[in-house]
Amino acid sequence: MSDSLTEDNQGKIDPSRWVQDYGDLLYSIAYSRLNDDSAAQDAVQETFLAALKAKESFVGKSTERTWMVGILKHKITDLLRKRFRETPSDKVDILPVEQEHPYEQVGSSKGMWRPNRGPSEWGKDPHKSLEDSEFRRFLQICLDQLPERLAAVFTLYELQQEDAKKICKDLAVSATNLWVMLHRCRRQLRRCLELHWIEGEPVSRRNSE
Amino acid sequence: MVNPLKAPMMLMARMLPSCEEVGQMVSESLDRRLSLPERIQVKLHLAMCALCRRYASQLVFLHKALHRHAEDAEARKEPDRELPDSVRQHLQDLVNRESQA
Ligand SMILES: [Zn+2]
Numbered sequence A: 001m002s003d004s005l006t007e008d009n010q011g012k013i014d015p016s017r018w019v020q021d022y023g024d025l026l027y028s029i030a031y032s033r034l035n036d037d038s039a040a041q042d043a044v045q046e047t048f049l050a051a052l053k054a055k056e057s058f059v060g061k062s063t064e065r066t067w068m069v070g071i072l073k074h075k076i077t078d079l080l081r082k083r084f085r086e087t088p089s090d091k092v093d094i095l096p097v098e099q100e101h102p103y104e105q106v107g108s109s110k111g112m113w114r115p116n117r118g119p120s121e122w123g124k125d126p127h128k129s130l131e132d133s134e135f136r137r138f139l140q141i142c143l144d145q146l147p148e149r150l151a152a153v154f155t156l157y158e159l160q161q162e163d164a165k166k167i168c169k170d171l172a173v174s175a176t177n178l179w180v181m182l183h184r185c186r187r188q189l190r191r192c193l194e195l196h197w198i199e200g201e202p203v204s205r206r207n208s209e
Numbered sequence B: 001m002v003n004p005l006k007a008p009m010m011l012m013a014r015m016l017p018s019c020e021e022v023g024q025m026v027s028e029s030l031d032r033r034l035s036l037p038e039r040i041q042v043k044l045h046l047a048m049c050a051l052c053r054r055y056a057s058q059l060v061f062l063h064k065a066l067h068r069h070a071e072d073a074e075a076r077k078e079p080d081r082e083l084p085d086s087v088r089q090h091l092q093d094l095v096n097r098e099s100q101a
Helices: A015-034 A037-057 A064-086 A133-144 A148-159 A164-171 A175-198 B006-015 B019-028 B036-048 B050-075 B085-100
Strands: none
Touching: A015 A037, A015 A064, A015 A148, A015 B050, A015 B085, A037 A064, A037 B085, A064 A148, A064 A164, A133 A148, A133 A175, A133 B050, A148 A164, A148 A175, A148 B050, A164 A175, A175 B019, A175 B050, B019 B036, B019 B050, B036 B050
């Protein structure tokens, strides 16, 4: 949305340049959301094919780049939906953070933070961190560790920024169920960042589960 | 024998959400508008519980960071990943062939 209209001539389409101009961009976006090499490459290929089919209908309302990214996002959404539906729901993933039991499980303080298990003080300025490539690297690592089915929902909502009502309809889940899944992912991501980005625990150990 | 405070205290305890429940509500506040009773419960709890305040601010930060992460990926001038040469060549051939068709 932010690319300038002057840079990319709007309305002018030259498919022979596409791979050179957008190949790496589309691949990077697809890889970060699908976490799979061949799925990402397929998505790029399908994007180019769909763009060729639709090129007559490209009227220059947006730049070629924005148009192309839009097509890719549609493909990614389709793939994530399919992935959610095809991953068996009875295969319940217990997340690492849930195995840690940060909350008291019984007694009068049930549901309260257990001693020394609560969130730690991160001591970083969140707004500065957003610019930090180190932070972004850990964010991507932690996203990649989410189990497939939850990752599909979370990516649709937080990265693809699909409408919640639409996600519920497309995936046939209730709103309550969606909110619980989103929180499970956020809990896990928060803890993963705390462990690796803040406390510096090496990543490889958890990767090799 | 009967503790006269027992009933009201149990009622209070039931009204006051635990840290775990507040965590869920804080997360949901990013996805929907909480009801008035929920907003009051969360506010009261956060006023008393430093750990949940911390948790809440970290979830809000994470939510913003994810949106930023997604927008950056789409706007980036220099993509962080490169297609393997063989795939690039395959795609170029495909586009050339299909755009002739
Ligand atoms: Zn609390």
